[in-house]
Amino acid sequence: MLKIEPYRPQDFIDFTKAANVELYQDALTKVRTELLGKHYPLIINGQERDTAEKLVSTNPCDTSERVGSTARATIQDAEDALNGAWDAFKTWKTWTMDARARVLLKAAAILKRKRLEVCALMTLEVGKNYAEADVEVAEAIDFLEYYAREAMKHEGFGAAETTWYAGEENGLMYLPLGVGVSISPWNFPCAIFAGMLAAPIVVGNCIIVKPAEDSGMIAGFVVDILREAGLPAGVVQFLPGVGEEVGDYLVRHARTRFITFTGSRNVGLHINEVAAKVVPGQRFIKRVIMELGGKDALIVDETADIENAVTAAIQGGFGFNGQKCSAMSRLVVVDSVYDEVVGKFVERVNALKVGTGEENANVTAVVNEESFEKIGKYLEIGKSEGKLLTGGAAPGENAGKKGYYVQPTVFGDVDAGARLAQEEIFGPVVSVLRARDWAHALEIANSTEYGLTGGVCSRDRARLEQARHEFEVGNLYFNRKITGAIVGVQPFGGYNMSGTDSKAGGPEYLGNFMQLKAVTERY
Numbered sequence: 202m203l204k205i206e207p208y209r210p211q212d213f214i215d216f217t218k219a220a221n222v223e224l225y226q227d228a229l230t231k232v233r234t235e236l237l238g239k240h241y242p243l244i245i246n247g248q249e250r251d252t253a254e255k256l257v258s259t260n261p262c263d264t265s266e267r268v269g270s271t272a273r274a275t276i277q278d279a280e281d282a283l284n285g286a287w288d289a290f291k292t293w294k295t296w297t298m299d300a301r302a303r304v305l306l307k308a309a310a311i312l313k314r315k316r317l318e319v320c321a322l323m324t325l326e327v328g329k330n331y332a333e334a335d336v337e338v339a340e341a342i343d344f345l346e347y348y349a350r351e352a353m354k355h356e357g358f359g360a361a362e363t364t365w366y367a368g369e370e371n372g373l374m375y376l377p378l379g380v381g382v383s384i385s386p387w388n389f390p391c392a393i394f395a396g397m398l399a400a401p402i403v404v405g406n407c408i409i410v411k412p413a414e415d416s417g418m419i420a421g422f423v424v425d426i427l428r429e430a431g432l433p434a435g436v437v438q439f440l441p442g443v444g445e446e447v448g449d450y451l452v453r454h455a456r457t458r459f460i461t462f463t464g465s466r467n468v469g470l471h472i473n474e475v476a477a478k479v480v481p482g483q484r485f486i487k488r489v490i491m492e493l494g495g496k497d498a499l500i501v502d503e504t505a506d507i508e509n510a511v512t513a514a515i516q517g518g519f520g521f522n523g524q525k526c527s528a529m530s531r532l533v534v535v536d537s538v539y540d541e542v543v544g545k546f547v548e549r550v551n552a553l554k555v556g557t558g559e560e561n562a563n564v565t566a567v568v569n570e571e572s573f574e575k576i577g578k579y580l581e582i583g584k585s586e587g588k589l590l591t592g593g594a595a596p597g598e599n600a601g602k603k604g605y606y607v608q609p610t611v612f613g614d615v616d617a618g619a620r621l622a623q624e625e626i627f628g629p630v631v632s633v634l635r636a637r638d639w640a641h642a643l644e645i646a647n648s649t650e651y652g653l654t655g656g657v658c659s660r661d662r663a664r665l666e667q668a669r670h671e672f673e674v675g676n677l678y679f680n681r682k683i684t685g686a687i688v689g690v691q692p693f694g695g696y697n698m699s700g701t702d703s704k705a706g707g708p709e710y711l712g713n714f715m716q717l718k719a720v721t722e723r724y
């Protein structure tokens with residue numbers, strides 16, 4: 202095991218300091234000068250490969266601006282990537298955990314040096330403001346550092362357990378699975394993309410990475426860092442493409458050993474169903490790791506620190522425009538403090554600055570036209586399901602804007618069974634629900650099919666202890682926002698329809714990508 206300092210999460214950059222704002226703006230200038238319009242080809246077996254068709258990245262905050270492009274993989278490219286990865290696996294699986302960990306540690310060091318550059322690219326490609334981008338790149342660095350250290354705990358024979366019994370030596374070994382595919386979302390295009398490849402490869406697997414169509418450039422940037430860090434050819438096959446095409450092809454393929462997917466509920470359930478079907482030539486049960494959507498609730502009871510609760514609601518509800526699986530899309534308030542909480546909350550929502558990521562606005566444009574239209578439909582649904590307290594401008598009312606801007610919106614007195622309280626909207630839209638009392642609030646919070654994040658603002662210790670056991674979410678927070686899990690501190694993942702609870706950034710996560718072998722020798 203390498204002698205390195207213990208894992209510690211990255212600190213975040215403080216953008217209340219003018220000097221840091223200036224550094225970020227310098228990075229934006231650098232990215233505009235050096236990366237704007239860049240094209241990222243496929244990387245298969247270490248070789249660049251271009252395609253006839255391309256996937257274009259557009260700035261959501263200014264849709265007239267083309268940020269860059271990636272190749273658009275074909276089925277043949279996917280087939281070549283899969284075969285090449287299995288070839289690379291023959292050697293990569295023989296590397297020690299330490300040796301593989303060094304690649305991740307080197308990549309983390311490079312990413313640290315390029316931190317603001319990646320942030321600036323993220324601002325342009327998906328519209329994140331400074332803090333949201335920086336927190337995410339910090340998380341990507343953390344994933345690399347954390348998984349490198351965790352992997353080294355699983356080295357060699359007996360790493361899991363060695364016992365002597367009846368004159369026999371018995372040991373457990375951790376082994377990689379083989380070749381998998383990682384299909385990732387656009388909303389954490391650096392951290393989740395990096396984490397979903399780093400964990401499988403550091404324990405000896407090879408992987409085909411299929412980033413989201415809206416964030417291929419950032420993915421290409423990360424893959425370039427891995428190559429600079431010395432990752433051998435074929436261990437990571439970079440395959441930007443259309444999910445329904447090459448993603449689907451690889452999910453169904455007989456030689457795909459595992460699938461790690463992060464994305465929407467419906468796509469995830471489809472993949473889970475298709476992956477379960479055994480196809481000719483398949484000799485294993487595909488392992489599927491899923492992290493899906495959420496409809497996350499923050500409860501505020503009558504004992505809460507109201508100012509703190511409102512701050513938690515603003516941060517959790519509108520961070521990155523609510524485009525987080527962890528976002529607080531439901532605010533559940535006990536009746537006796539409902540008017541006070543909602544009044545303060547709406548006041549704070551109205552103070553949110555709407556603008557571009559470059560302007561470092563609180564709320565920027567949502568990622569693409571499809572999302573923009575989908576949210577617009579929910580705004581109309583909301584007007585019949587609740588009381589519009591602020592925002593709610595239909596997309597047409599934002600005409601003349603350069604990007605996909607949705608006004609921060611709050612609907613009050615939404616019924617727990619309403620579509621607005623059950624379905625993931627994935628935008629700057631919060632539903633406020635009125636609870637009779639604490640017990641009713643907890644019942645409401647648990648009333649969706651999801652189980653990702655949740656929170657309670659209360660000073661009643663007994664209630665917090667009850668929530669610890671009865672609030673059905675994978676990540677539960679008390680008296681703070683319900684987003685922003687830190688790698689190695691708050692392992693992230695939910696259950697029910699939010700996923701298979703893989704707990705990214707936790708000590709159990711690498712286990713998703715390994716299998717155990719028991720070996721016994723009689724002396």
Ligand SMILES: NC(=O)c1ccc[n+]([C@@H]2O[C@H](COP(=O)([O-])OP(=O)(O)OC[C@H]3O[C@@H](n4cnc5c(N)ncnc54)[C@H](O)[C@@H]3O)[C@@H](O)[C@H]2O)c1
Nearest residue numbers: 385386387412413444445448449464465468492493494526
């Ligand atoms: N639980 C988590 O940790 C987590 C984290 C981030 C995002 N998410 C969820 O992801 C969603 C937003 O991301 P998105 O819009 O990229 O999700 P999405 O499901 O639309 O796409 C995710 C990925 O799946 C691919 N894909 C789409 N259809 C496919 C198919 N038929 N076969 C194979 N691949 C296919 C896409 O190309 C993309 O790479 C939200 O629902 C959010 O809650 C969850």
Ligand SMILES: N[C@@H](CCC=O)C(=O)O
Nearest residue numbers: 525526527684685686693
């Ligand atoms: N891990 C992130 C959410 C990722 C999903 O979009 C958080 O904890 O806020």
